[in-house]
Amino acid sequence: MALIEIEHLDKIYNTTAVPVKALNDVTLQFERGEFTSVVGPSGSGKTTFLNMVGGLDRPTKGKIVIDGTNLAELKGSKLVEFRLHHIGFVFQAFNLIPVFTALENVEFIMLLQGISKEERQKRAIELLEAVGLGDRIHSRPGQLSGGQQQRVAVARALASKPEFVLADEPTANLDSKSAEDLLTLMEELNREYQTTFIFSTHDPRVIKRARRIVTLCDGKVEKDETV
Amino acid sequence: MLLALAWKNIWRNKNRSLIVVLAIAFGLWGGLFSGGLMVSMGESMVNSAIDRDLAHIQIHNPRYDENNDIKQFIPDPEKVFAVLKKEPDILAFSARTRFLGMASSATSSYPVHITGIDPEQEKKVTTLSEKIIEGDYFVTEHGISIVIGKKLAKRLKLRLHSKMVLGFEGLNGDLINIACRVVGIYKTESSMFDEMNVFLNQKYLFDVLDTQPIYHEIAIRSPNAEVVAALTLKLKKQFPALKVESWKERAPEIAFISDLMIQYTYLFLVFILFAVLFGITNTMLMSVIDRIRELGMLIAIGMKRVKIFSMILLETLLLSFTGGLLGIILGMGTIAIFSHVGINLSVFEASLESFGSSSILYPVLPAEMYVILTILIVATANIAALMPAWKAIRLEPAKAIRSY
Ligand SMILES: Nc1ncnc2c1ncn2[C@@H]1O[C@H](COP(=O)(O)OP(=O)(O)OP(=O)(O)O)[C@@H](O)[C@H]1O
Numbered sequence: 081m082a083l084i085e086i087e088h089l090d091k092i093y094n095t096t097a098v099p100v101k102a103l104n105d106v107t108l109q110f111e112r113g114e115f116t117s118v119v120g121p122s123g124s125g126k127t128t129f130l131n132m133v134g135g136l137d138r139p140t141k142g143k144i145v146i147d148g149t150n151l152a153e154l155k156g157s158k159l160v161e162f163r164l165h166h167i168g169f170v171f172q173a174f175n176l177i178p179v180f181t182a183l184e185n186v187e188f189i190m191l192l193q194g195i196s197k198e199e200r201q202k203r204a205i206e207l208l209e210a211v212g213l214g215d216r217i218h219s220r221p222g223q224l225s226g227g228q229q230q231r232v233a234v235a236r237a238l239a240s241k242p243e244f245v246l247a248d249e250p251t252a253n254l255d256s257k258s259a260e261d262l263l264t265l266m267e268e269l270n271r272e273y274q275t276t277f278i279f280s281t282h283d284p285r286v287i288k289r290a291r292r293i294v295t296l297c298d299g300k301v302e303k304d305e306t307v
Numbered sequence: 308m309l310l311a312l313a314w315k316n317i318w319r320n321k322n323r324s325l326i327v328v329l330a331i332a333f334g335l336w337g338g339l340f341s342g343g344l345m346v347s348m349g350e351s352m353v354n355s356a357i358d359r360d361l362a363h364i365q366i367h368n369p370r371y372d373e374n375n376d377i378k379q380f381i382p383d384p385e386k387v388f389a390v391l392k393k394e395p396d397i398l399a400f401s402a403r404t405r406f407l408g409m410a411s412s413a414t415s416s417y418p419v420h421i422t423g424i425d426p427e428q429e430k431k432v433t434t435l436s437e438k439i440i441e442g443d444y445f446v447t448e449h450g451i452s453i454v455i456g457k458k459l460a461k462r463l464k465l466r467l468h469s470k471m472v473l474g475f476e477g478l479n480g481d482l483i484n485i486a487c488r489v490v491g492i493y494k495t496e497s498s499m500f501d502e503m504n505v506f507l508n509q510k511y512l513f514d515v516l517d518t519q520p521i522y523h524e525i526a527i528r529s530p531n532a533e534v535v536a537a538l539t540l541k542l543k544k545q546f547p548a549l550k551v552e553s554w555k556e557r558a559p560e561i562a563f564i565s566d567l568m569i570q571y572t573y574l575f576l577v578f579i580l581f582a583v584l585f586g587i588t589n590t591m592l593m594s595v596i597d598r599i600r601e602l603g604m605l606i607a608i609g610m611k612r613v614k615i616f617s618m619i620l621l622e623t624l625l626l627s628f629t630g631g632l633l634g635i636i637l638g639m640g641t642i643a644i645f646s647h648v649g650i651n652l653s654v655f656e657a658s659l660e661s662f663g664s665s666s667i668l669y670p671v672l673p674a675e676m677y678v679i680l681t682i683l684i685v686a687t688a689n690i691a692a693l694m695p696a697w698k699a700i701r702l703e704p705a706k707a708i709r710s711y
């Protein structure tokens with residue numbers, strides 16, 4: 081069985097005067113160890129899709145099964161807890177708690193998981209070293225560059241030992257050099273630890289680094305190609 | 308770590324938090340200090356009443372209070388004295404011959420309580436002897452000497468060494484008039500008392516009444532205010548035929564006003580906290596709104612809503628406590644300083660005196676008030692946190708994060 085199984089997913093937003101069908105009958109599967117990019121023009125439904133898969137929002141129709149668990153069956157705090165233990169998140173911005181240091185930010189998610197102080201610190205330092213920030217563990221987000229902040233976010237996403245990491249336009253706020261570096265880091269982590277990454281992007285340079293590219297258009301899967 | 312996060316979050320917007328912290332601190336400071344003044348005024352009323360005349364316990368003939376009749380004296384006083392002398396919790400007592408009469412000068416007259424005392428005994432029980440502002444506390448002069456209050460002296464236009472006449476009913480119903488000479492004028496904290504009480508040596512009264520010593524009132528002073536209740540109970544059992552009353556029973560209005568001052572202070576503090584509550588709610592609400600994306604991110608990565616709720620609650624508690632603690636320290640500090648130095652409110656002397664309170668106040672607050680205030684602050688913070696915390700947990704992560 082695939083890690084993520086998505087069947088006939090629809091999402092209709094009713095908040096506007098005219099309902100918007102942001103996802104239209106999306107059926108996809110993702111395997112462990114994938115390094116996949118979700119692409120498509122603005123408004124094609126990338127963010128909506130990742131929010132559904134990440135359990136941040138509920139689909140209007142269809143089914144999402146992650147590692148055997150049907151997300152629709154998880155109510156309220158069960159869903160929050162599922163996200164905490166199974167899914168890592170990297171957002172475009174505002175990933176970090178500004179009053180905490182890099183180390184504390186990475187530690188915090190493990191605190192939520194109830195992991196002991198020593199283990200938290202040990203793992204947080206390891207991960208920050210792995211993302212190349214071993215010398216900046218005591219810096220607060222405001223003292224780090226955008227690229228460095230996204231690296232901390234990646235370390236934080238991995239700290240909870242998730243099944244997979246979702247990243248919605250992680251490079252959108254970065255200059256091309258930092259974007260390339262972040263992708264290299266994600267590739268390395270994917271190779272070394274078999275971490276599954278699913279990320280959305282506009283950036284052609286980022287797209288070409290993916291091993292599988294899912295193209296959305298008007299909420300539909302237009303292409304699904306493996307390179 | 309959650310505590311550290313809450314603390315750090317408070318100080319993200321330093322000015323905003325500082326303003327509310329200072330509002331709480333100054334509010335409570337003012338409340339505590341004025342409470343301290345009110346309570347000390349109440350205590351001053353009680354203490355001056357006790358020192359002036361009331362003493363801790365009084366004994367009367369049960370029928371004396373009906374109309375302060377001269378014939379309702381205490382039967383067998385020597386027996387009572389014998390018991391009182393043996394009681395270790397009694398510092399001293401003064402047996403007073405006390406009844407109603409009329410004080411007259413050449414110009415006018417005024418109804419008064421005539422009190423015959425043994426000056427030496429009275430000195431051990433009340434502070435009348437220290438309140439003499441003109442003349443002396445009983446010197447043996449030619450004739451009958453009398454000590455009167457300043458207010459009465461003014462009303463009757465009497466001065467030191469003036470002559471005056473006391474008129475009262477004798478034991479057999481005859482009207483008796485005696486001429487006295489003013490040897491001392493006193494002034495206490497209560498102008499009403501000063502107007503209504505005259506004192507003379509009781510031996511003159513026994514002479515003119517042509518009687519064995521008779522006493523209407525025994526005022527008892529205990530070395531320790533804490534034992535008064537128990538001592539009163541004990542004496543009540545020992546003298547079932549007499550009316551034994553603690554100062555609280557004898558002067559319930561004074562005890563009541565003193566308690567009222569404490570209750571007023573609580574009320575005052577509750578009002579201040581109520582006002583401050585809106586300030587805290589507002590500050591926390593703004594702080595939540597400023598952090599919508601961050602809170603959305605926290606919910607997204609797996610922070611449960613209960614935890615978010617606790618975090619906001621904790622932040623509110625810390626914020627309120629910082630202000631509360633500062634206010635309590637300021638309040639306690641100023642009260643401690645002024646409880647040594649005293650605050651001279653002689654500007655308001657006249658009105659304070661009509662309450663029977665001294666015009667130099669030494670602010671105090673009962674210790675349990677600080678404990679209750681702390682509980683009140685915690686309660687306030689909890690209420691203030693509700694709305695902001697509620698707002699925070701109702702965030703939907705997908706929307707909150709999208710809002711950039
Ligand atoms: N909360 C919402 N209410 C109403 N319509 C929405 C909402 N969120 C998204 N949409 C609409 O759904 C469609 C898909 O939006 P989505 O954000 O998923 O696109 P996207 O591919 O991520 O775009 P971009 O590349 O600009 O980030 C758009 O037409 C958008 O206007």
Ligand SMILES: [Mg+2]
Nearest residue numbers: 126127128248
């Ligand atoms: Mg998007």
